Amino acid sequence: MRSRRQRQCTRYNILMNILGIETSCDETAAAIYGPAGLAAHALHSQIALHAEYGGVVPELASRDHVSRINPLIREVLAQAGLRPSDLDGVAYTAGPGLIGALMVGASVAAGIATAHGLPLIPVHHMEAHLLAPMLEDPRPEFPFLALLVSGGHTLLVDVQGVGRYEILGESLDDAVGEAFDKTAKLLGLPYPGGPHLARLAEGGGASKAWRFPRPMTDRPGLEFSFSGLKTAVLTALPKARNEQDRADLAWAFQEAVTDTLAIKCARALEQTGLEQLVVAGGVGANKRLREKLGELARRQGLRLYFPRHEFCTDNAAMIAYAGWARRSEGRLPHGKLFTTPRWAISELQPPTPATA
């Protein structure tokens, strides 16, 4: 074990190994980001557990996090060849998310930090999503436009640097992933609906019997609204008589959503003059969205960055990285343990002193 003095000397330098812990919703995950980049990551998905209930049951999510987290942490320590005492900080998702679930990861992180006098680094879950493309090679350089699309968020963000975020547009009602899930439920698809809907849509489109509006694209601005689309599907549903009709409906819904996202991205790029587009969050895994944004990038000569599929959805690699980017903000585990169910990304500030 290194002495405290040695650790003080390395506290803010790039040689730090940061453990990241994610338990904000229905994935339990751990990862280590260190001097050579991402050293290890591991994840347990609770999808099968919640599918039986038709959606995430927060209490069951918390219970599963408690029983799963330690082996995942052991796994990443082993992968990285580190002992707990070799760590230089512990980052955990502090919010936004399910408060009971967040508290599990926070408490385990606090225990590890207490054991070796390590700084604890609370991480904003959406900032971590936004920085996830930094785990890839090539990675974007600041500044860039970020489209954050998940079950809880739909955001267009002007990213000038770590903690320098200007929200250009967001959803006025349902998040895009939420609209996917709710529409999937209307179509009788199992939880989690988004990927199932996308699969159903692959067999659709031919009849073009349905065409839904591209909400809020006929007026200026970068806001989104998706709840009307869900209602449009509900209205059309009685006319869907067979499996092909349902596939066509799914296709029409997906086209409307992905067109809308692409139109607003193009508009935001034009408005800001930014030349890189970063897409993050679970809906970033959607194939049609990737195709349409790829086309936009080719047309306008932009550079487009997606994190790999497993870093689009919730994971701890992005938490470890965000914690590493904010390693100067760690606090010894002597005070209040911070978690919060709601936390606006616009409240974030650049790390002090700047390290990224």
Added chain:
Amino acid sequence: MKILALDTATEACSVALSVDGRIQERFETAGRSHTERLMPMVQELVAGAGLAFSQLDGIACGVGPGSFAGVRIGVGYTKGLALALDRPVVGVSSLPAMALRAIRGGASRVLAAIDARMNEVYWGAYRATADGLPQPLLEERVCTPVEVPRTAGGEWTAVGTGWGSYGDALRAAAAVEPRQVVADALPHAEDILRLALPQFQGGQAISGDALLPLYLRNKVALTLLEQAALRASR
């Protein structure tokens, strides 16, 4: 032996430290602020005793029953400590911990009831052994106050918030008139420590990975099939 104990399962937040048999405790009624108080209380106690965490031989943890979210703070923290220090843990239920406190105060038989909300109590019955430890007379359970089992008569001490909320129903169902009711009794880390010490000494401690809350209430949501069955029955 140097053992740290902590408990966040109920309104109380408490930590205790045993250094070669000498026990110190910090106890606060924290309400919902366990996340604010636990870490400072642990630091004060361990640093105050002049110890480094690496000198601990194990960690004892209150595992409930109690508040689901509350108990996971202490259990999660203990799991993190145990993993990072490579030390074993012992989990102790809130109910025998409360019974031990009553026995240390002179009780010979104890009925422990914690208000479990939703018109239910967490319930346990104990008698004092010759060594002054609580021996369970039945399996801990969660049930409505009218469902608690009848006792076999005799002198009982009643402890716990369940007695404050449902005293009359519990008296009737258990068929007891307790000689004393301590309705504001809460689990203490000191008692959790006293119950855990023999287990550490006897080599019965476990890996922190295996430490889990004792919820007692295990049905917390209906599956899709159960939801459908419920709709069909209406």
